Amino acid sequence: MEEFDVAVIGAGPAGSSTAYYAARSGLNVIIIDQRKAVGEPVQCGEFIPSTNEMKRIIPRVKDQSELFNIDDGLIKMKTEKIRFVSPKNRKYDIDFEGFTVDRRYFDKHLASKATDAGADLRTGTKFLSLDGNMVETDKGSIKAKVIVGADGFKSKVAESAGMQVEHVLCPCMLGQVSGDFEPIVEMFFGTIAPGGYAWVIPKGDGANVGLGIQKTGNVSLRNMLDKFLKVRGLGKIEQLSAGFVPISGPIPQTVKDNVMIVGDAAGQVMATNGGGIPISMICGRIAGNVIAQNFKDNTPLQKYEEEWRMNVGPELDNALDTKRMADKAFKRNWTLEMSMRLLGPDRMNRAVNCKPIFKK
Numbered sequence: 001m002e003e004f005d006v007a008v009i010g011a012g013p014a015g016s017s018t019a020y021y022a023a024r025s026g027l028n029v030i031i032i033d034q035r036k037a038v039g040e041p042v043q044c045g046e047f048i049p050s051t052n053e054m055k056r057i058i059p060r061v062k063d064q065s066e067l068f069n070i071d072d073g074l075i076k077m078k079t080e081k082i083r084f085v086s087p088k089n090r091k092y093d094i095d096f097e098g099f100t101v102d103r104r105y106f107d108k109h110l111a112s113k114a115t116d117a118g119a120d121l122r123t124g125t126k127f128l129s130l131d132g133n134m135v136e137t138d139k140g141s142i143k144a145k146v147i148v149g150a151d152g153f154k155s156k157v158a159e160s161a162g163m164q165v166e167h168v169l170c171p172c173m174l175g176q177v178s179g180d181f182e183p184i185v186e187m188f189f190g191t192i193a194p195g196g197y198a199w200v201i202p203k204g205d206g207a208n209v210g211l212g213i214q215k216t217g218n219v220s221l222r223n224m225l226d227k228f229l230k231v232r233g234l235g236k237i238e239q240l241s242a243g244f245v246p247i248s249g250p251i252p253q254t255v256k257d258n259v260m261i262v263g264d265a266a267g268q269v270m271a272t273n274g275g276g277i278p279i280s281m282i283c284g285r286i287a288g289n290v291i292a293q294n295f296k297d298n299t300p301l302q303k304y305e306e307e308w309r310m311n312v313g314p315e316l317d318n319a320l321d322t323k324r325m326a327d328k329a330f331k332r333n334w335t336l337e338m339s340m341r342l343l344g345p346d347r348m349n350r351a352v353n354c355k356p357i358f359k360k
């Protein structure tokens with residue numbers, strides 16, 4: 001049977017970042033992913049805040065330039081503003097720099113950083129279960145001293161380890177449209193996307209268009225998306241896909257014995273907007289570095305839990321508070337319209353930056 005120091009389940013931003021930092025310290029790391037091709041299909045808006053914005057959002061995280069040193073070749077388009085659009089089409093612009101990527105290439109790039117550092121990547125390999133150091137996959141068993149669950153919102157690893165896996169989920173549907181778009185990320189609120197928002201995120205040669213909602217019962221995301229495309233004159237959508245964003249904040253425990261949970265699996269997502277790429281990379285770096293220290297001098301794996309909560313916990317909590325407040329206003333178009341007017345761009349800016357919107 002094959003033996004590894006570390007087995008990482010999931011080659012998304014969280015898993016590949018964890019694997020990179022663990023492998024670069026000389027550990028014997030395997031990453032498995034059930035997908036045949038890393039990053040495909042795209043289930044993401046593909047927007048990432050600039051490093052300067054990330055430093056403003058989460059100033060405690062050190063060396064962000066090193067972490068988010070993204071090759072120009074991976075950037076599809078730089079954006080300058082975020083525009084909030086109310087049900088009555090009132091526009092609120094805030095300055096916010098970011099860029100869009102194509103997750104098919106972005107995720108492959110992160111995975112290849114990990115393999116260049118020595119990690120062994122096996123795609124088309126599904127995690128089934130876990131028992132102590134034994135990892136069962138559909139391609140056989142492997143043994144690892146540390147196991148990392150970076151397997152997304154429906155984490156089988158967390159479930160196998162007996163950790164909480166329940167998240168409140170926001171179902172989304174998205175795709176790509178062609179056309180010319182201003183360098184502005186647009187978010188549309190109201191019954192067009194009940195309890196969530198619809199987006200148009202420019203990518204240079206077109207845009208990523210989609211919506212996420214909070215609604216129970218018999219709703220068709222496809223019909224809602226078609227209506228949004230029609231109302232906004234966005235034309236034909238391609239590469240249609242769907243996904244879920246965990247929006248209930250982090251799970252209570254992310255380390256148990258030799259198992260660590262990272263990224264969406266741990267609920268490390270900004271609840272206000274569903275942004276999880278940079279947070280999962282930050283937490284992945286913390287996880288990989290703590291694993292390296294653990295092998296070097298027996299530093300407890302628990303240090304990961306303490307460090308990520310200290311680094312990104314307050315901002316994730318603020319985002320969750322803002323989301324809970326927004327949920328009340330989101331109930332009807334007129335309350336939403338009024339709330340957006342009352343908030344204005346300054347408080348919206350605070351929400352985007354994961355600051356408490358009613359405290360200075």
Ligand SMILES: Cc1cc2nc3c(=O)[nH]c(=O)nc-3n(C[C@H](O)[C@H](O)[C@H](O)COP(=O)(O)OP(=O)(O)OC[C@H]3O[C@@H](n4cnc5c(N)ncnc54)[C@H](O)[C@@H]3O)c2cc1C
Binds near residue numbers: 011127275
């Ligand atoms: C519609 C949508 C739009 C979004 N837009 C944005 C955005 O614009 N910006 C942003 O920052 N964030 C966005 N997010 C959130 C972002 O996509 C996630 O937060 C991010 O991908 C989390 O990374 P991760 O590595 O934790 O999980 P994932 O990227 O989900 O990776 C998990 C990996 O685990 C693998 N896996 C799962 N189960 C198993 C198994 N049993 N065995 C083996 N492998 C397994 C999967 O195949 C997958 O590759 C969006 C999410 C959705 C759904």
